[in-house]
Amino acid sequence: MGKQEYTISLFSEDHIGILNQITIILTRRQINIESITASESAVKGVHLLTLVVKTTPEMIRKVAKQMEKLVDVLKVFVHSSEEIIYQEIALIKVTTKGMMSGNVIDHVLRTHHARILEVSPEYIVLEKTGHKAEISELLEHLEPYGVLQFARSGRVAITKQVRELNSYLQEMDEANRVKPEEVEAR
Amino acid sequence: MKGKIETQQEAVKVNGVEQVTGAEALLRSLITEGVDTIFGYPGGAIMPVYDKLLDFEDKLNHILTRHEQGAAHAAQAYAMVTGKPGVCFATSGPGSTNLITGIANAYLDSVPVIFITAQVVSSLIGSDAFQETDILGVSMPVTKWNCQVKKSEDIPDAIARAFYIATTGRPGPVLIDVTKDAQIEKLSYKYKKCTYLRAYNPHIPLHTRSIESAAIMINHAEKPLILAGHGVLISRAEKELMAFAEKTGIPVAVTLLGLSSFPAGHRLYTGFLGMHGNYGPNLLTNEADLIIAIGMRFDDRVTGNLKKYAKQARIIHIEIDDAEINKNVQVDLEIHNDAKEVLEALIPLVKKSSHESWIREFRICDKTEYDRVIKSETRPEEGDIRMGEVVSLVSELTKGDAIIVTDVGQNQMSAARYYKFTEPNSLVTSGGMGTMGFGLPAAVGAKTGRPDKQVIAFLGDGGFQMTIQELGTILHYKIPVKIIILNNSFLGMVRQWQDMFFKKRYASTELVNPDFVAIAGGFSIPAKKVVNRDELKKSLSGMLAAQGPYLLDIQIEKEGNVLPMVEPGASVSEVTLNYKG
Numbered sequence: 001m002g003k004q005e006y007t008i009s010l011f012s013e014d015h016i017g018i019l020n021q022i023t024i025i026l027t028r029r030q031i032n033i034e035s036i037t038a039s040e041s042a043v044k045g046v047h048l049l050t051l052v053v054k055t056t057p058e059m060i061r062k063v064a065k066q067m068e069k070l071v072d073v074l075k076v077f078v079h080s081s082e083e084i085i086y087q088e089i090a091l092i093k094v095t096t097k098g099m100m101s102g103n104v105i106d107h108v109l110r111t112h113h114a115r116i117l118e119v120s121p122e123y124i125v126l127e128k129t130g131h132k133a134e135i136s137e138l139l140e141h142l143e144p145y146g147v148l149q150f151a152r153s154g155r156v157a158i159t160k161q162v163r164e165l166n167s168y169l170q171e172m173d174e175a176n177r178v179k180p181e182e183v184e185a186r
Numbered sequence: 187m188k189g190k191i192e193t194q195q196e197a198v199k200v201n202g203v204e205q206v207t208g209a210e211a212l213l214r215s216l217i218t219e220g221v222d223t224i225f226g227y228p229g230g231a232i233m234p235v236y237d238k239l240l241d242f243e244d245k246l247n248h249i250l251t252r253h254e255q256g257a258a259h260a261a262q263a264y265a266m267v268t269g270k271p272g273v274c275f276a277t278s279g280p281g282s283t284n285l286i287t288g289i290a291n292a293y294l295d296s297v298p299v300i301f302i303t304a305q306v307v308s309s310l311i312g313s314d315a316f317q318e319t320d321i322l323g324v325s326m327p328v329t330k331w332n333c334q335v336k337k338s339e340d341i342p343d344a345i346a347r348a349f350y351i352a353t354t355g356r357p358g359p360v361l362i363d364v365t366k367d368a369q370i371e372k373l374s375y376k377y378k379k380c381t382y383l384r385a386y387n388p389h390i391p392l393h394t395r396s397i398e399s400a401a402i403m404i405n406h407a408e409k410p411l412i413l414a415g416h417g418v419l420i421s422r423a424e425k426e427l428m429a430f431a432e433k434t435g436i437p438v439a440v441t442l443l444g445l446s447s448f449p450a451g452h453r454l455y456t457g458f459l460g461m462h463g464n465y466g467p468n469l470l471t472n473e474a475d476l477i478i479a480i481g482m483r484f485d486d487r488v489t490g491n492l493k494k495y496a497k498q499a500r501i502i503h504i505e506i507d508d509a510e511i512n513k514n515v516q517v518d519l520e521i522h523n524d525a526k527e528v529l530e531a532l533i534p535l536v537k538k539s540s541h542e543s544w545i546r547e548f549r550i551c552d553k554t555e556y557d558r559v560i561k562s563e564t565r566p567e568e569g570d571i572r573m574g575e576v577v578s579l580v581s582e583l584t585k586g587d588a589i590i591v592t593d594v595g596q597n598q599m600s601a602a603r604y605y606k607f608t609e610p611n612s613l614v615t616s617g618g619m620g621t622m623g624f625g626l627p628a629a630v631g632a633k634t635g636r637p638d639k640q641v642i643a644f645l646g647d648g649g650f651q652m653t654i655q656e657l658g659t660i661l662h663y664k665i666p667v668k669i670i671i672l673n674n675s676f677l678g679m680v681r682q683w684q685d686m687f688f689k690k691r692y693a694s695t696e697l698v699n700p701d702f703v704a705i706a707g708g709f710s711i712p713a714k715k716v717v718n719r720d721e722l723k724k725s726l727s728g729m730l731a732a733q734g735p736y737l738l739d740i741q742i743e744k745e746g747n748v749l750p751m752v753e754p755g756a757s758v759s760e761v762t763l764n765y766k767g
Contacts, residue, residue, distance in 0.1 A: 062513055
């Protein structure tokens, strides 16, 4: 089975060590992390890790289950790139001299839809939001003009699925929370 | 030795809540969780807890092992025979890293043990202080959960969580690392048991539709086979398994850790699965039309070559750990639930049936195995004493009424093959991890947990020497365990593999052994060496009748092999019955 790109959206408690526990699972199976981001989620107190990995469909199912098994992990969703809306953001610092030559700025703004964040006599900082390929394309375009720094975020993703985390949480809660009447009975 | 020690501190109350040290809160939390026995070893960072233990001697029995690894194995064995979680203490640094083999062993065999390690003073963490180790990082891959407590007020809550997590769902070891300052500082002590954690959902609502589908599959099967694993014992579903098997007439095979979940000798019992398991259940796994796997995980030692494993069968997998489903073997129907709950729901849905001709196939295999392996192993007429012979004699003499503890290797496989387990949880062995040195400390833990039971340890001469220091624990606490060394002066199982797969090149497997009887004598443990067959039975009877601990050093045939064997890479239907090197 061939390898494919998968986006893992992992919702967890905001506890120390979660990231370590996740990477242990991937390291054991020798799966490289293409990108990783951590943030809060729409649910208060729930942390979201978004990982991009390349592996086989069979392997992604196994590691996702092993991640979900971790005590502090609430829910793990695995999606192929078609099932999500995703973006990355990149900041690029280029020489002002290079940017001023020809119609570079015009091209960067009109074709690549980048934004200018800062201008100084020495450098210009650009922001580009898009898919990895689009960012790479812009970077390639700018390289001849003197790229001083380049930094790219990992992928952030929103799923297209209709059922949201909260409904899963509610279901798990109902199956596990001890009802007040049960406590009295004990 | 128990001098009267005055409790120095007086109960101080703030706003009506008692103020105690972290160490006292820790011990009181354990008592509230029903703990009465702790295995451990003191050291610098954990001294405040040990100091407090003296004040709780009436409630907490602390067993000082002679090495932390021994404490870990003993705590695991205690948990396996009592059904209560084990508790184990160790200090920071080497104390905690010495636990790792024991923690990993409990993790692979799903046994609830609460490991409490001490950590250096919180202000020193990260500075490579004396006896500082990042035990959270080290233990992360081998614990179900772990945490560090740096503030005394967090101790009760951490312990409550630890017990909840260790004992629910698929059980496993947990570790709490408590800094020395947290043990000393005071807190307002209140304990509340943990019964719910948002992210942790051990209870899965019953998949009733899947159970209905399972019933249909079972009712239509002609050659169904039950594979019962450790999960049956963990979920205490032995009675349900019996009722299910008897109603459906389906034969039962067990995994190594599933031994004792179904009584040997029952007409539906077919034996033990795996590399050195019984001939019938291995061979006929590849004949069955339906496999009902209950609380087992298709370990590679059970399945042999996966590409040739049960391809003809439809498989139902009843398993509480979702990560085990479709991990090694793709199944046709998954029931991700507790074994007992599933069986309870399934029993009314299945038809009363019998599978006599199918069971006859097992009996034919049994006959073949008896003629070609068992007879010569258990009733040899000449030559040196054999392992199977010793185990069968012990089985006969105890009538199955004993807890059997094993080490790892040939001694373990012989014990698993030839002891007739009839009572649930009467085997304590290291399955997934295969930890040599497990046996002796595990016997200490088992006997401590079940003093009413005869506890017999089958050890090899190699594994015995890995944790031989625990003879000191047996001496110290007068623990009446019966130790049988199946002594072939070899690392027997490795030697067997060298014999079979490495052209008989015995690389570093022959042992020059000390006089074990003399060593036992040094620990005041009565001991006897047995060389001749005619003194074997009498010696075993003598050992079983002894009041205190007893050691038998039995000289076994030097180059005996455990058979049958599913050789590495072979299918379960390609069982080697005879091997002549």
